[in-house]
Amino acid sequence: MIKTAKFGGSSVAGAAQFQKVKHIIEADPSRRIVVVSAAGKRDKADHKLTDLLYLCHAHLQYGVSCDEIFSTIRERFLTLRDELGLRYDIESELDALYQKLDRSISADLLVSRGEYFTARLMAEYLGYAFVDAGDCVFFGLDGQIDREKTYAAISEAFEKHGRIVIPGFYGKLPTGRVKVMTRGGSDITGALAAAAVEADVYENWTDVSGILMADPRIVNKPRPIAKATYAELREMAFMGASVLHEESVAPVKDKGITLNIRNTNALDDPGTVIVPSTENDVADERFLTGIAGRRNFTVLTVFKRNLNDSSVMRQALEILDRYHTKIEHITLGLDSFAFVVSSSALGDSVFNLISDLKKACRPDDIRIDDGIALVAAVGRRMTFRPGISGRLFKALGEKGVNIRTIAQGADELSIIIGVDDCNYETAIRVLYDGFAG
Ligand code: ASP
Numbered sequence: 001m002i003k004t005a006k007f008g009g010s011s012v013a014g015a016a017q018f019q020k021v022k023h024i025i026e027a028d029p030s031r032r033i034v035v036v037s038a039a040g041k042r043d044k045a046d047h048k049l050t051d052l053l054y055l056c057h058a059h060l061q062y063g064v065s066c067d068e069i070f071s072t073i074r075e076r077f078l079t080l081r082d083e084l085g086l087r088y089d090i091e092s093e094l095d096a097l098y099q100k101l102d103r104s105i106s107a108d109l110l111v112s113r114g115e116y117f118t119a120r121l122m123a124e125y126l127g128y129a130f131v132d133a134g135d136c137v138f139f140g141l142d143g144q145i146d147r148e149k150t151y152a153a154i155s156e157a158f159e160k161h162g163r164i165v166i167p168g169f170y171g172k173l174p175t176g177r178v179k180v181m182t183r184g185g186s187d188i189t190g191a192l193a194a195a196a197v198e199a200d201v202y203e204n205w206t207d208v209s210g211i212l213m214a215d216p217r218i219v220n221k222p223r224p225i226a227k228a229t230y231a232e233l234r235e236m237a238f239m240g241a242s243v244l245h246e247e248s249v250a251p252v253k254d255k256g257i258t259l260n261i262r263n264t265n266a267l268d269d270p271g272t273v274i275v276p277s278t279e280n281d282v283a284d285e286r287f288l289t290g291i292a293g294r295r296n297f298t299v300l301t302v303f304k305r306n307l308n309d310s311s312v313m314r315q316a317l318e319i320l321d322r323y324h325t326k327i328e329h330i331t332l333g334l335d336s337f338a339f340v341v342s343s344s345a346l347g348d349s350v351f352n353l354i355s356d357l358k359k360a361c362r363p364d365d366i367r368i369d370d371g372i373a374l375v376a377a378v379g380r381r382m383t384f385r386p387g388i389s390g391r392l393f394k395a396l397g398e399k400g401v402n403i404r405t406i407a408q409g410a411d412e413l414s415i416i417i418g419v420d421d422c423n424y425e426t427a428i429r430v431l432y433d434g435f436a437g
Contacts, residue, residue: 001030004199006168006190009040009048010207011264012118015083017042018125020264024205025126031203033158033193034165036122037186038114039076049073049114050169050183057107070098077117086124090117109178112170115186119167129161137171137189139179145171145192147251154196166193187248195251202252202259204244209263210272211236211243213290214432218425223437225272225290230259232289232378233274235414239292239376278380287381287388288436291428295421297328297372298346299405301338302357303365313337315360323353328374329407329416335364340405340418343370372404373424376416377431383412395434401427 007021025031038049052073059066074094081090097113116132123130136153138146150171157164168186173179181188187204194202210224211233228236230253237243244261252259253276262271304312313332320327320339329340346353354366382388392415393403405418419427 002197002199003031003201003203004033004194005031005203006035008206009037011205012036013040013042032163035168035190035193036119037168038118053111053114057110060103084125088124108180112178112180115167115169119165123165128163128165131157131164131166133167133170134172139171139173141174150192151196154193158197184245187245191248191251194257195255202257204261205264209266209269210261213436214428218428219432227273228289229277229380232380235378236290236292240294241292288377288379290378291431293375295373296343297340298343299338299340299369299372301336301367302363303336304363305335312361319356323349331405371421372418373421374416374418375427376414378414389415395430399426399430
């Protein structure tokens with residue numbers, strides 16, 4: 001059994017958090033590959049090292065001294081090392097870095113040092129080998145991860161050392177320069193490391209006990225999702241639930257690796273397990289896995305008698321495409337069709353777009369409804385079960401929620417409804433209370 005354990009910034013924020021990580025690693029000898037983010041905030045008033053490093057770079061760009069910020073960064077690392085009783089000569093490396101601080105230093109190189117130093121300290125603390133991401137995570141010239149090259153290098157390092165720590169968030173370009181991923185990218189490094197060694201589990205340790213079934217700002221203390229499939233996770237993330245970095249899912253999903261999101265500060269919580277597929281799910285009245293949603297949509301409805309002339313719809317689609325308007329949903333009636341689109345993406349171009357639609361489609365009427373919110377009820381246990389949507393709609397109707405649009409994917413994994421913005425929170429609560437929580 002091999003587990004890859006990735007620890008986020010809050011899990012490595014200070015000496016006390018490092019101790020928790022050590023405890024977790026020692027509790028299970030199969031946790032043989034560790035990936036860390038840069039140290040995050042120790043408390044609300046604190047700063048993430050990555051933010052400080054970006055700030056440092058911004059100062060350099062404007063020719064303003066970054067000495068004060070750099071000494072804060074230096075202090076954080078020295079304190080961490082000393083509190084943990086480690087011997088790593090971090091001063092020499094920090095001094096060398098300080099010498100390089102001028103306008104020409106790349107933001108990527110400077111910012112990547114947050115993960116680099118955190119991983120160096122973690123490797124010594126755990127007694128694991130340090131493997132630099134610069135030597136095992138590779139980008140192609142197109143800026144995308146070169147998965148094959150990366151997998152080969154990580155598995156070679158793993159074979160060689162048996163227990164390794166890799167800094168997250170960065171890798172190297174073919175030119176030899178360091179490149180960072182987008183924010184939160186250590187999740188991707190963790191997934192690559194898990195995929196490289198075909199780990200049994202990719203553990204993602206963070207400061208929450210898994211993915212919540214609904215937004216905690218709307219539902220009071222929603223429960224975490226115990227188990228979901230990758231397909232459900234995708235639906236939840238697409239509909240606004242905050243989960244892992246988007247690009248971190250593919251490497252583990254493609255290899256059929258189980259993903260487990262856990263809380264470093266609550267070891268007894270099992271967290272959320274994401275699996276490639278589930279069989280023999282017990283039929284349960286609580287058939288929703290989660291509820292997610294997004295606000296600020298507009299519905300554009302085109303009315304035209306005898307719509308079976310499909311060219312009208314095609315022309316309308318072409319016009320939306322011309323305005324780079326991404327369509328969330330399309331609903332179709334006998335004499336009308338409607339597009340649900342993001343209001344902010346539409347912006348002021350709405351007036352030109354409508355005038356083009358009028359010219360091309362010669363509609364009987366066009367209607368624009370702003371202030372629409374989309375709510376997704378996601379659940380693999382709804383699939384191929386009759387009567388589910390009826391029950392959801394009945395519950396919503398009883399609480400006075402009027403449904404403006406309805407969309408269900410062909411895989412029946414989610415039902416997405418459009419409601420007036422004022423009904424958004426009620427809709428989420430009704431679905432959670434009735435079918436999830
Ligand atoms: N340290 C980086 C960030 O703050 C990457 C990460 O934490 O995953 O975004």
